[in-house]
Amino acid sequence: MGTHINKLVIVGGGTAGWITAAAFSRLLGKTLSIELVESDAIGTVGVGEATIPQIIRLNTILGLDEHDFVKRTNGTFKLGIEFVDWGQLGSSYLHTFGDAGMNLASVPFHHYWKRAENAGLNKDLWHYSLHKCAADQAKFGKLDRVGNTSMTGLAYAYHFDASLYAAYLRAYSEKHGVKRTEGIVQTVARNAESGDLTAITLDNGQEIAGDFFIDCTGFRALLLGQELGVEYQDWSKWLPCNSAQAVPSERLETLVPYTRATAKTAGWQWRIPLQHRTGNGHVYCSDFISDDEAGETLLAGLDTKPLADPRPIRFTTGRREQFWSHNCAAIGLSSGFLEPLESTSIHLIQSHVSRLLQLFPTSANPEKERAEYNRRCVAEFEQIRDFLILHYHQTEREDSGFWRYCKNMEVPDSLSHKQELFASSGRIGRDADDLFREASWVQVMLGQGVTPEAYDPMANGLADAQLGEFLGNVRTLIERAVHSLPTHEQYLQKHCASAGS
Ligand SMILES: Cc1cc2nc3c(=O)[nH]c(=O)nc-3n(C[C@H](O)[C@H](O)[C@H](O)COP(=O)(O)OP(=O)(O)OC[C@H]3O[C@@H](n4cnc5c(N)ncnc54)[C@H](O)[C@@H]3O)c2cc1C
Numbered sequence: 451m452g453t454h455i456n457k458l459v460i461v462g463g464g465t466a467g468w469i470t471a472a473a474f475s476r477l478l479g480k481t482l483s484i485e486l487v488e489s490d491a492i493g494t495v496g497v498g499e500a501t502i503p504q505i506i507r508l509n510t511i512l513g514l515d516e517h518d519f520v521k522r523t524n525g526t527f528k529l530g531i532e533f534v535d536w537g538q539l540g541s542s543y544l545h546t547f548g549d550a551g552m553n554l555a556s557v558p559f560h561h562y563w564k565r566a567e568n569a570g571l572n573k574d575l576w577h578y579s580l581h582k583c584a585a586d587q588a589k590f591g592k593l594d595r596v597g598n599t600s601m602t603g604l605a606y607a608y609h610f611d612a613s614l615y616a617a618y619l620r621a622y623s624e625k626h627g628v629k630r631t632e633g634i635v636q637t638v639a640r641n642a643e644s645g646d647l648t649a650i651t652l653d654n655g656q657e658i659a660g661d662f663f664i665d666c667t668g669f670r671a672l673l674l675g676q677e678l679g680v681e682y683q684d685w686s687k688w689l690p691c692n693s694a695q696a697v698p699s700e701r702l703e704t705l706v707p708y709t710r711a712t713a714k715t716a717g718w719q720w721r722i723p724l725q726h727r728t729g730n731g732h733v734y735c736s737d738f739i740s741d742d743e744a745g746e747t748l749l750a751g752l753d754t755k756p757l758a759d760p761r762p763i764r765f766t767t768g769r770r771e772q773f774w775s776h777n778c779a780a781i782g783l784s785s786g787f788l789e790p791l792e793s794t795s796i797h798l799i800q801s802h803v804s805r806l807l808q809l810f811p812t813s814a815n816p817e818k819e820r821a822e823y824n825r826r827c828v829a830e831f832e833q834i835r836d837f838l839i840l841h842y843h844q845t846e847r848e849d850s851g852f853w854r855y856c857k858n859m860e861v862p863d864s865l866s867h868k869q870e871l872f873a874s875s876g877r878i879g880r881d882a883d884d885l886f887r888e889a890s891w892v893q894v895m896l897g898q899g900v901t902p903e904a905y906d907p908m909a910n911g912l913a914d915a916q917l918g919e920f921l922g923n924v925r926t927l928i929e930r931a932v933h934s935l936p937t938h939e940q941y942l943q944k945h946c947a948s949a950g951s
Pocket of ligand 1: 461462463464465466467487488489490492493494495496497498499500501633634635636666667668669670672694731733763765781782783784790793794795796797
């Protein structure tokens with residue numbers, strides 16, 4: 451590679467630091483010398499246990515053995531997120547990683563379903579979802595297709611123990627030549643002329659020089675924020691939750707293959723099933739509930755016995771004005787934070803790492819690469835932001851100050867356009883590079899209670915009897931496919947049982 455960069459310094463050894471180290475050592479390990487500095491005394495944020503299917507790409511790039519990976523992180527498989535009490539109290543839906551039914555003549559399935567529903571069909575869209583059918587029966591297995599049809603099989607992600615995940619990637623990175631140094635960064639030296647970072651000094655006086663620095667210091671943003679002064683754009687007016695309390699509890703009796711997100715009076719509570727325990731947390735807005743009350747809500751909402759006391763975490767949703775400035779890029783919580791409702795943070799780490807690798811400097815002043823990197827990171831953050839806001843804003847709930855605020859707040863034009871388009875015609879106005887696919891937008895819009903006024907007229911291409919037959923066949927094929935799957939528990943026991951499970 452034609453780069454003048456010989457030494458890469460990563461500061462921070464949380465999930466972000468170790469994913470970055472793993473990927474860079476795998477792909478540029480022969481070109482760069484890589485050193486990661488972390489401090490056991492400072493520790494990591496210690497949460498981040500649910501993922502989305504894109505993580506499989508990262509694992510493939512790293513060449514990880516999936517079953518070994520799941521086993522060593524006490525992991526489980528995830529088919530989606532169950533949202534309880536969001537659109538209104540008593541409602542629930544599963545945002546799955548798959549499509550409902552199958553598209554026909556290029557017309558998305560939900561338009562056929564809507565046509566049938568208008569004509570009196572009494573089944574919701576999820577009646578035709580392979581993922582929902584498998585999730586309801588706590589089943590999981592590898593399935594590329596449904597029968598001999600073009601209906602796609604099970605798309606999945608993982609739940610895992612965050613500390614075991616970081617340890618797993620650390621072992622991987624060290625094996626690939628990354629040098630780990632323990633210590634607290636105390637000062638940062640810069641080139642007087644260019645302002646670029648040149649070295650960091652640790653609390654024991656050791657100086658570590660580098661050509662390029664990656665700031666993975668979590669919410670502190672030690673290099674990009676504190677040293678380089680890149681400002682933070684606060685998105686709390688759209689995503690007002692600013693606090694969380696996390697607590698582990700005993701494992702679930704039935705290991706369901708999905709995360710659950712239950713809306714509460716001033717936020718929501720997650721439940722993440724792992725092989726040896728359950729991860730739980732209450733994400734809330736402190737303007738509407740006290741920390742004590744939030745802790746009580748969390749404990750009252752547990753399905754199994756708590757194993758520790760709730761641990762508080764504060765955050766501000768938003769992003770850095772730039773993700774890469776001078777010779778320093780921020781990856782992970784240091785670059786911004788989108789609250790964990792759709793488990794997107796680890797994905798953002800992975801996507802920033804792969805973008806940085808694609809645009810890694812080949813000249814002393816990589817102005818164009820930096821601008822392109824920042825442009826693409828901003829777009830990605832904003833697309834995910836809109837998808838998250840949809841969950842809060844598209845609601846009938848008015849039973850607390852928090853929900854009245856969310857229901858009535860102004861939202862970005864980019865989101866209201868999508869809401870209006872779907873409400874009028876069931877169509878989705880997503881950007882081509884949006885992380886969330888059409889099927890995701892459709893599920894969340896319908897799940898939150900939007901009823902489209904019309905469906906795509908191309909769905910009238912089938913006669914009434916053909917439409918009934920088509921829907922019936924889809925359901926039969928799904929039932930058959932799910933019948934042949936093992937339970938999630940059986941799959942784990944057979945392929946990736948952890949020592950502690
Ligand atoms: C409540 C909550 C729930 C979440 N749930 C999910 C989820 O389900 N799915 C998901 O994808 N993401 C989730 N996330 C996000 C996820 O936790 C983070 O993206 C992920 O853990 C990465 O964190 P990090 O490595 O950026 O920061 P951290 O884990 O905070 O690591 C920072 C590192 O920097 C080091 N450091 C800091 N300052 C110094 C210094 N001066 N000198 C040396 N070292 C230093 C620390 O020692 C540490 O190693 C959640 C986040 C929160 C807050």
